[in-house]
Amino acid sequence: MSLERLNWKGRLTCFCGIVWREALRFAKQRERFLSALVRPLVWLFLFAAGMRTVQGFPPDPPYQTWISYEIYVAPGLCAMIQLFNGLQSSLSMVYDRETGAMRTLLVSPYPRWFLLSSKLMAGVAVSVVQVYAFLLIAYFWEIEPPLIGYLLVLPALILSGMMLGALGLFLSSAIKQLENFAGVMNFVIFPMFFASTALYPLWRVEENSPYVADILRYNPFTYCVELIRFALYAQVNWTALAVVAGTTVLFLGAAIYAYDPSKGMIGRKR
Amino acid sequence: MACSKCLGITGVSHTFGKTKALQDVSLDVAEGRFVALLGVNGAGKTTLFSLITRLYDNISGSIEVCGHDVRREAGPALAQLGVVFQSRSLDMSLTVRQNIRYHGALHGIGRREALKRGDKALERVGLLDRADAKVATLSGGQIRRAEIARALLHDPKLLLLDEATVGLDVQSRRDVVSTVRNLVTNQNVGVLWATHLFDEVEPADDVVVLHKGSVLAKGLASDIAGGRTLSDAFLLLTGVSETALAS
């Protein structure tokens, strides 16, 4: 092989190949796509039905009018799609590691951080497609953010997708066995989702229990939700942006560290 | 680009906790040579391959692929390296061609070029007619040959194969072995062939006998055998009983 392929053009080819494979696998797993779509829609439906009695919430940024409960939870459900997706791709990475696909990836001559980040971005691309499909259906459910919001939410989705994907990547290096994914669901997905602002505004929680409100404040997932919520209504939540960006760097750094060959995380399990 | 010494391993040791998997291992693979790494299960063959492919960092000693240290110049070293792992590593849900295209991309080879090279490599291993079959529908021998085709895609100077024939029937085994030997003769690649099966070794091959993590003997197969059969010589060297070998 000629060593010229180690240049940036080669890297781009490599990146595209990783995204292509992820898309191909995703296209084959139609159930995964459907369940990723149906799950938030069911929730939306349940909340809409169950919370009909709730008046909705008074104006509070980024909303300028009274909003229904469905409108409030929609951004949280977008983030939920990404949370599931990020951890699902971590599951597939544990699986990859056991089937040898991880070895295939890591004998590529490009740097390991580049390979892992590419893999992460490929997962993010998939989750973004899922979120847009959800938003499209939700539109007919009278969740109608401004049109520009659909464009502005894209960078927010990419960033929050990266944060949740990096979390998944880090967990995948730490999870020793596939079965433990059930544990991840119980100990990561559900607590992160319920102890966030996905289902109830912070001020509402504060009224009832300042202590619980603090938990919400320390949950990075809260900031994914808020970043998406504000972007969808054409505003920037700078705190959320900073926290999500910082947390992404932290998780990604931890994941790359965990996949470092001298730590021997890969292949420790046989 | 030619490199006369495809693989140079000097004084490599590796431990897993208290297990000394490798102790002061040194060996070379020259261009156009078939080197058999002979050792029973647990000898440390796979561990050595993991170090060469940088799945673990080699803790001590040095490993060079075509003169590139795998730790300091991982990119150029891995670029010259083709691997067939002991465990299967193709994506079962994709076709052979899709797997090859993915592998090409991982080495910076674009779609068209990868497919062109892939067809050539598949032809070399006699699998072109199965190129669009899902990997899951192939036989064990065909999967191995597809993995070899994949490993050849980026024209590596060094090919590593870890127990490539295990679990194959007699005919497939013969096919895989002759495929690799042809590569050595015709493409001048260096091959490190890890195995515990003596009948895959020919008198003119280089042999490295690995036992409990240490190299017990190195040299031409005929010299190591020294008039006996290779398996008798191996038993004498290692003190392994024949029943243990069969397992």
Ligand SMILES: Nc1ncnc2c1ncn2[C@@H]1O[C@H](COP(=O)(O)OP(=O)(O)O)[C@@H](O)[C@H]1O
């Ligand atoms: N990931 C690991 N963790 C702990 N011990 C290991 C691991 N991999 C291999 N070993 C040990 O190292 C030794 C060499 O194993 P291995 O390299 O797989 O041998 P071979 O491939 O020759 O059968 C064995 O004693 C094995 O139990």
Ligand SMILES: [Mg+2]
């Ligand atoms: Mg082995």
